[in-house]
Amino acid sequence: MRRLLLALALLAGCGAKGPAPYGAIPLRNPTAPVASQANVAQAQLTGNWTVAQGAGITPGALVRISAQAIEIEGAEPVSYHYDPAGRLITPGAPLWVYWLDTSGRTAVLGDPGGTRVWIMDRGQIGADRLAAAHEILRWYGYDLSRLRPAAT
Template sequence: MNFYFSGIFVKGLTCISLLGLVACEPVTMLPNTSIPLRNPTAPIASQVDVTVERMNGDWQVVSGAGIAVGSHLTITDSLILIDGVEQSFVPSGPGRFKLGGEDIWVHWLDINNRTAALGNPDGARVWIMDRQGNPGERLNAARKILNWYGYDLNRLK
């Protein structure tokens, strides 16, 4: 019985010692990073028939993150004005543009060029814009496309 008790005592001390060692390990802090708006493991594509000519004109942001809802955009052949601030807007591939130095892909543009869903494939920003500011049912279509491409719709305003 004494042997049994001392065995339990030794095992108990061993467990306590091990717990103490684990508790003494330094805690590693992760670096502060912003969480992207898009799941990087989701599929992604741009709409290949979108040209700068289809994008030219006036737009209003109706939903988004990383760009203010209500922003007025004017797109020309090589520029974009966002609330009066001019930046370059140059085609970089089918349905793909460089906004300043940032990649922006057109994920969806309706057949009549009235509503578009755009985003940065890295997840820095995403938005839905409309020519009249009232996309109706096209808003649901744009949201479904963005959801399919892994954007977090809960973070859109």
């Protein structure tokens, strides 16, 4: 009987652990496909944008993209080299252009490693473009529940 109780106690200790802490769960599923939009010219990205929704970035932040640097409100400008495959190669993690709508008003940028992603717009984002951006991010394995909207 004693052996049985000892065996049960040992088995109880081998039970499944609880869910991983929230911070340990990646923003993007690393097994999902991911790609950048190769037909986006650097000039299409230059100018001022506002973060409509994001994770790993402040929603509502102003983003300024020039030919040499990207500046996110509240941070120092970061230089980059534009890769014609739709990628901004920075000294840190690269930023990929996941999607730019045909009118050039809404864009989705992110780090394929999954540390940050955002949907940005040149004005007020339309519901149709926001839905399209969400669909792209869902396809690329992002956890949309982690996106935070800009204050309205």
